[in-house]
Amino acid sequence: MAKLGTKKNPIIARVQTMERAEEIISICERNKWIFTIGLEPDQPEDISDVLKLLNKKQPDSQPATVVPRYSRNDYCPCGSGEKYKNCCWDQDHPGSEA
Numbered sequence: 001m002a003k004l005g006t007k008k009n010p011i012i013a014r015v016q017t018m019e020r021a022e023e024i025i026s027i028c029e030r031n032k033w034i035f036t037i038g039l040e041p042d043q044p045e046d047i048s049d050v051l052k053l054l055n056k057k058q059p060d061s062q063p064a065t066v067v068p069r070y071s072r073n074d075y076c077p078c079g080s081g082e083k084y085k086n087c088c089w090d091q092d093h094p095g096s097e098a
Contacts, residue, residue: 004049004052004053005028005031005033005034005035005049005053006033006034007034010033010034010035010036011028011033011034011035011036011049011050011053012035012036012037012038012046012049013035013036013037013038013046013047013049013050014037014038014040014043014044014045014046014047015037015038015039015040015045015047016039016040016041016043016044016045017039017041018039020045021037021039024037024047024050025037027050027054028050031053033053035050070084071084072084072085072089073085076088
């Protein structure tokens with residue numbers, strides 16, 4: 001199946017007011033999505049395709065945070081030159097034995 005928001009698989013949205021239609025059109029044009037919008041005041045609003053693409057896009061905008069991890073046998077990140085288990089391990093892992 002073609003990617004949502006493309007010529008082969010356009011976004012389909014149903015709205016009740018012209019103002020809401022203009023809002024959805026603005027979002028789709030800003031993201032360069034192909035869309036079809038129906039103005040149907042007597043039907044419930046359905047913008048699920050738009051929401052699906054907006055929610056899919058958010059994780060990409062936030063870079064992943066990488067937390068450095070150290071093994072007990074790595075050299076300590078404090079720069080002492082000792083093994084982590086003999087230096088700062090006890091401070092970072094209270095209650096555990098090295």
